Each structure stands twice: as C-alpha cells, then as structure tokens.
Amino acid sequence: MQLIQTLDGSYTLKHDSKGHYHSIAGARQEALLKFVKPALTTELLKKDKLVILDFCFGFGYKTACLLDVLGINEKKLIIYGLEIDKTLLNKIQDLPDQFRHYNLIKKLINQNPLIQDKLKLQLIFGDARKQIKKIQERIDICFYDPFSPSVEPGLWTEKCFRSVYKIMNKGGVLTTYSCARTVQENMQKAGFIVKNGPEIGRRGPSTIGYRSCKNKICNQNRIINCCNYKQTNRPVYGFAKRQECASSS
Ligand SMILES: C[S@@+](CC[C@H](N)C(=O)[O-])C[C@H]1O[C@@H](n2cnc3c(N)ncnc32)[C@H](O)[C@@H]1O
Numbered sequence: 110m111q112l113i114q115t116l117d118g119s120y121t122l123k124h125d126s127k128g129h130y131h132s133i134a135g136a137r138q139e140a141l142l143k144f145v146k147p148a149l150t151t152e153l154l155k156k157d158k159l160v161i162l163d164f165c166f167g168f169g170y171k172t173a174c175l176l177d178v179l180g181i182n183e184k185k186l187i188i189y190g191l192e193i194d195k196t197l198l199n200k201i202q203d204l205p206d207q208f209r210h211y212n213l214i215k216k217l218i219n220q221n222p223l224i225q226d227k228l229k230l231q232l233i234f235g236d237a238r239k240q241i242k243k244i245q246e247r248i249d250i251c252f253y254d255p256f257s258p259s260v261e262p263g264l265w266t267e268k269c270f271r272s273v274y275k276i277m278n279k280g281g282v283l284t285t286y287s288c289a290r291t292v293q294e295n296m297q298k299a300g301f302i303v304k305n306g307p308e309i310g311r312r313g314p315s316t317i318g319y320r321s322c323k324n325k326i327c328n329q330n331r332i333i334n335c336c337n338y339k340q341t342n343r344p345v346y347g348f349a350k351r352q353e354c355a356s357s358s
Pocket residue numbers: 129130131164165166167168169170171191192193194197235236237238254255256261264
C-alpha cells in the first residue's frame with residue numbers, strides 16, 4: 110500500500126480496490142473538522158466520562174485526533190475501535206506520527222486493550238455489524254467511517270445505523286464524512302436527527318446524526334469549540350461558535 114500525501118500535508122493510503130482510507134483533500138483536517146469537532150457538543154464536553162465508538166477504525170486517525178483535542182488526563186475516555194482487517198495494525202507501525210497522540214495508536218499493536226491514565230482503548234476485530242453486539246456500554250460519540258456507500262453499501266444501511274443508535278446515550282452524536290441522500294435517509298429511519306456537517310474544500314458537507322435528548326438543558330444552544338491544525342500536529346484553539354441544537358427541533 111502506497112503512502113500518499115494529502116492537500117493538508119498529512120498522509121493517507123490507498124486500498125487496492127476500495128479507494129483511499131482518508132480524504133485526499135486533507136486526512137488530518139477531515140478527522141478534525143468532519144468527525145471530531147462536530148461530535149464534541151457542549152453537553153458531551155461537560156461529562157467526566159465519554160464512551161466512543163470508532164466504527165471502521167482503519168489507521169485510527171479519528172481516535173488520535175480526539176485524543177489530541179481532549180488529552181488523556183482530563184476525563185475518562187473509553188474508546189472501542191471496530192475493524193475487519195487485522196493486517197492494518199502492522200502498517201500503523203510504519204506511518205509517520207501525524208497526531209500528537211499517534212504513539213498511543215501504535216502501542217495498540219502490542220497492547221490491546223491499551224489502558225493508560227484515564228484512557229481505555231480497545232480494538233475489536235471482525236465485521237463491525239456483528240462485533241458491535243460485544244459492546245456492553247452505552248456510547249456518547251460514534252465516528253462512522255466505512256469506505257464509500259458505493260463501495261460498501263452494506264455498511265450504510267438503516268439496520269447498521271440502528272445498531273449504533275440502539276447503544277447510544279441520549280444526547281449522543283454520530284459523525285460521518287458522507288452526505289449521500291440514501292445515507293442521510295437511512296440515518297433518519299434509524300432514529301437520528303440528521304443535520305449537514307461542515308464542508309471542506311469543494312466536496313459536499315459531512316453528516317451529523319444526533320440521538321435526541323429529553324433533558325431540557327441539552328435542548329438549548331450548543332457551543333462547538335473551534336480549533337484547527339495549523340501546519341503542525343497540535344490543534345490550535347480559536348474562538349467558540351454558536352450552533353443551534355439539533356435536539357430541540
Ligand atoms: C475509510 S477506511 C477507515 C479509515 C479510518 N477510520 C481512519 O481514520 O484511519 C474504512 C475501514 O473499514 C474497514 N472495514 C471494511 N469493512 C468492514 C467491516 N465489515 N467491519 C469493520 N471494518 C470494516 C476497512 O478495513 C477500512 O480500514
């Protein structure tokens with residue numbers, strides 16, 4: 110598998126038949142702007158423990174980016190990664206460290222689950238549609254990242270989204286890069302409140318799915334913290350931006 114530099118300077122790889130593992134417009138920017146940032150609502154940031162599902166873990170960019178943003182000492186983080194291809198673990202070892210916490214992803218090769226400070230990170234190998242049943246805890250955040258719907262339609266079905274929705278806490282958030290109409294419809298049918306996420310480059314928006322929250326406080330405006338990677342692998346924090354809470358609609 111060949112290492113390919115994306116437009117933000119970070120690297121991706123290309124699967125022989127299924128396409129790139131990350132956006133060629135910027136693998137690191139995609140992780141931050143399409144997955145991590147939209148998932149971190151004010152309500153979730155207030156919790157002292159978050160349970161995260163990295164659905165189609167791949168090279169772990171979304172998890173690494175989340176660790177860069179939240180750190181590993183502030184709150185308890187329990188992260189489950191579902192991945193079918195065990196051979197990727199060896200390839201992770203050869204990748205450059207493009208995230209401050211990528212060393213923790215590399216540690217998984219010899220230590221799974223990895224438990225360090227307030228972090229527990231566990232990879233579960235096999236078909237995510239089956240393995241999701243092994244997760245006993247309710248999740249707050251899901252990074253949903255299979256190959257594209259045209260390549261892997263079976264991973265973007267209503268049934269698949271329902272299996273995630275079922276184990277989500279109220280107020281939970283699913284983020285994904287795809288904005289395909291069928292994807293958004295299937296998410297809605299599964300129970301999610303669906304909103305368009307941010308656009309990066311000239312591609313369409315991403316998608317955010319909220320599991321609605323009965324708690325009135327959650328139904329007030331959410332503040333999304335704004336941060337960005339600026340040429341370095343350290344997220345730079347900027348201003349905070351108000352966003353209407355999806356659960357209130
Ligand atoms: C787009 S890549 C994910 C990239 C990854 N999230 C990252 O940030 O590095 C899709 C991943 O889904 C995995 N995959 C494909 N079918 C799967 C399945 N049925 N269950 C779990 N993982 C699967 C592939 O091996 C591949 O690693």
